[in-house]
Amino acid sequence: MTWDPSVQAFRRTTSPARAPGSALESSRRAVEDQLKICGHKRDADVFELFLSQKELTDVIDLSRFKNLKYLWLHHNKLHGITFLTRNYCLTELYLNNNAIIEIEGLHCLPSLHTLQLQHNELTNMDATVKELTGMLHLKTLSLYQNPFCQYNLYRLYIIHHLPGIELLDRKQVTEKERRSMITIFNPKKAHIVQSIAFGRKVDASWDPQSFQQNPAQRVPSDFAFEDNVDKTVFDDPEDAVFVRSMKRSLMAFTFLSWDTVPKREEKYLGEKGTDPAQMLTVTLR
Known part of the structure; x- marks a missing residue:
């Protein structure tokens, strides 16, 4: 059998293009399998999806599930979150143990109450906090085992910018931490509080x-x-x-x-x- 360089070049150029399609097809099959297991025939009846440990690198758009409240995507190989755009009823999201480098898109989830993001690759703490600032109902947050967790005052920084958090990294946020946060990040307010x-x-x-x-x-x-x-x-x-x-x-x-x-x-x-x-x-x- 003779070696044909044109065939090899065609294979090299076409294989990367098939990768995104195959990733989406894998997630589509995983979603359909879950719908069959739960016996759902209508998208409006779907309140939870269990898609963990599926080796997923990407996920199809889930906006068709308008009433989705609980979503498990932990222990996969996700790098980003661009598939949650109109899931306004989502209250619990589990994304831990992935390879996520940014969480752009989470600000579209105003009802989110619990967010698990531990064991990922988040390096930009400011961008992460900015994406979570508008979530007024967010009470439970896990970010440990991310690269930016090694920064000094990481925990107080998160408490300062997300004052509604009650449970951070599986530890209750204490009043002492809130007072320390005010003293460090807002000394003027600390002086006023002490004078009242x-x-x-x-x-x-x-x-x-x-x-x-x-x-x-x-x-x-x-x-x-x-x-x-x-x-x-x-x-x-x-x-x-x-x-x-x-x-x-x-x-x-x-x-x-x-x-x-x-x-x-x-x-x-x-x-x-x-x-x-x-x-x-x-x-x-």
Whole structure:
């Protein structure tokens, strides 16, 4: 048998073109098999699809399943998500253990409540967060074992940009993490939060810089201030206590002075005048 270079060239040029079609055909067969197993005859009756461990590299458009709520696609070989465009009812999506490098298209899923994306190839944390920002109902999110998870403050960064998340990487989001997130990524808001108590804001007209104090000492570079916002150092501890106390909020309690309210007998005998009852206000810092 003689070697024909034109035949070899034809095979090399046509084999890549068949690859996308074969991938879509494989996913089509997987979808049809699931429909047969579940006995669905109408697309409107499909609420869940189990397509995991099918060696899928691409998936056909699933927009025909308008009522789809649960979709399992984990343990495949997916690289992107472009097949979920009109599945507005989808609430749970499992995409873990794939080879996904970007999640463009997920913003079209406003009802998504649970998203599993662990064990993928996501490297752009900003693009990932931007795609998930508009999901107001997203409560459970898993992103661990992705390349960008190695960054410092990764967890607090996700909590900061997605404040609605309650369970991140199988761990409950705590109030301490939310406070730390505000302190790191929004120090101005942290200062305002610390100056508020009992619904009363501290008097902003008082300027701490106008307080007479001794020259500040030099502080070592590795000195830890912890959660303190004001890092001014005082020679006299009493001065620091005074400045701190003046930043506290004011609490005001208003109540009726019952001494000014005449009793029944006093009303009858007319021993007290008809002046209106007085209100007393006590202010504490």
